Amino acid sequence: QVQLQESGPGLVKPSQTLSLTCTVSGNSISSGSFYWSWIRQPAGKGLEWIGHIYSSGTTKYSPSLESRVTISIDTSKNQFSLKLNSVTASDTAIYYCARVYKGGPMGYFDYWGPGTLVTVSS
Amino acid sequence: EIVLTQSPGTLSLSPGERATLSCRASQSVSSNYLAWYQQKPGQAPRLLIYGASSRAAGIPDRFSGSGSVTDFTLTISRLEPEDFALYYCQQYGSSSCTFGPGTRVDFK
Numbered sequence: 264q265v266q267l268q269e270s271g272p273g274l275v276k277p278s279q280t281l282s283l284t285c286t287v288s289g290n291s292i293s294s295g296s297f298y299w300s301w302i303r304q305p306a307g308k309g310l311e312w313i314g315h316i317y318s319s320g321t322t323k324y325s326p327s328l329e330s331r332v333t334i335s336i337d338t339s340k341n342q343f344s345l346k347l348n349s350v351t352a353s354d355t356a357i358y359y360c361a362r363v364y365k366g367g368p369m370g371y372f373d374y375w376g377p378g379t380l381v382t383v384s385s
Numbered sequence: 386e387i388v389l390t391q392s393p394g395t396l397s398l399s400p401g402e403r404a405t406l407s408c409r410a411s412q413s414v415s416s417n418y419l420a421w422y423q424q425k426p427g428q429a430p431r432l433l434i435y436g437a438s439s440r441a442a443g444i445p446d447r448f449s450g451s452g453s454v455t456d457f458t459l460t461i462s463r464l465e466p467e468d469f470a471l472y473y474c475q476q477y478g479s480s481s482c483t484f485g486p487g488t489r490v491d492f493k
Contacts, residue, residue, distance in 0.1 A: 312483070
């Protein structure tokens with residue numbers, strides 16, 4: 264059974280960097296069949312794709328966040344991570360990590376972590 | 386970027402009724418790369434449908450997807466109490482995936 268779990272600080276100060284890690288179990292992150300992705304959801308709002316990474320380290324980011332986002336991967340720990348810099352209150356959201364089943368240029372999200380709330384506030 | 390519009394915003398129905406949810410794309414979704422998700426309060430989204438019409442593993446057959454090009458539909462043939470939730474469509478046929486704003490199915 265594939266499981267994903269997000270971890271990281273729940274509170275980040277404005278202008279600082281949000282850092283989260285996703286630990287994957289039940290599936291080697293080195294598997295070439297999937298991407299590994301971050302998605303966020305502000306309270307009471309819809310879903311926004313942030314970006315994804317492949318086991319080789321190749322990344323793809325949302326154009327609206329690309330200038331502030333870095334996703335990295337650590338295959339030895341079966342983890343991938345998100346860094347979002349220069350955060351503001353509008354970055355307050357539940358952040359999900361997810362496995363992407365490759366299809367076409369992107370893919371669909373077949374396994375999700377439970378999500379972690381990150382609040383940006385001084 | 387492909388923009389997805391979902392309608393209606395809210396669908397008020399009773400258990401046992403049929404639910405028809407619409408997802409319309411601002412441009413053609415290549416190869417029908419469209420997925421549907423269900424989200425309940427406090428939970429992560431759950432994959433229901435991919436490739437416009439293929440059910441994900443473990444999804445009951447009362448859920449079905451159809452459509453092509455720019456118009457897609459999720460149908461729940463007979464609503465069960467656990468089906469009252471929020472539903473999102475997502476396209477993955479372009480270099481940047483996008484989600485629709487969601488349709489809420491609630492109790493009439």
